[in-house]
């Protein structure tokens with residue numbers, strides 16, 4: 001096999017971090033052995049029960065475990081609040097201000113080889129793209145922007161409560177409203193992908209009636 005066989009380029013991350021970024025989609029010995037000659041950042045997604053001996057031998061280290069919350073329409077638990085509303089076209093600048101620096105549980109922030117400011121920038125760019133696509137709800141509390149909720153189809157992709165609204169038990173009112181809006185678009189099931197270490201979001205999804213499936217461990221390697 002010759003480089004980059006078995007790899008998938010992730011150009012959106014390369015733009016932010018300034019070096020080549022790849023996902024190793026075929027984590028076989030003959031692919032891993034060739035990486036040392038090619039500076040860049042590599043990601044491997046593995047079943048948590050699979051052996052990681054070969055990954056450690058080739059310089060990969062653990063970064064995060066993702067789990068997939070999912071719920072069918074009939075399982076959604078609604079928490080109604082008369083002060084909660086949805087803005088279907090929230091101001092992009094206000095959304096970016098709210099979301100900037102919120103995603104510190106992500107694998108890019110947990111990777112000691114990556115600059116956390118660039119990791120923030122990665123999420124800023126993703127949120128901006130979701131806004132441009134029209135795939136963001138602003139969630140309001142008493143007419144204030146309290147959260148943003150980004151999605152693509154039936155996948156909830158990025159979401160955050162504004163820092164000054166966090167930790168007040170408000171999220172279940174905001175999220176149940178947003179999920180009901182998405183189900184109202186005809187989806188039979190909603191799903192997301194969250195870090196298992198992010199207990200606030202795990203508990204939030206659990207209280208809304210979501211279950212969890214498909215755990216995936218994420219390993220990274222940096223070749224200088």
Ligand SMILES: CC(C)(COP(=O)(O)OP(=O)(O)OC[C@H]1O[C@@H](n2cnc3c(N)ncnc32)[C@H](O)[C@@H]1OP(=O)(O)O)[C@@H](O)C(=O)NCCC(=O)NCCS
Nearest residue numbers: 102158159160161166167168169170171199200201203204
């Ligand atoms: C995750 C997030 C949306 C939750 O909103 P929040 O306002 O902080 O959460 P709430 O206060 O409403 O609490 C949500 C639930 O989690 C629990 N919880 C809150 N913080 C917790 C913590 N640190 N550890 C464990 N459980 C926690 C609460 O008890 C609550 O459950 P309850 O309503 O049944 O009591 C918010 O913290 C956030 O925006 N974080 C940064 C961005 C992010 O991580 N987004 C998700 C990944 S894309």
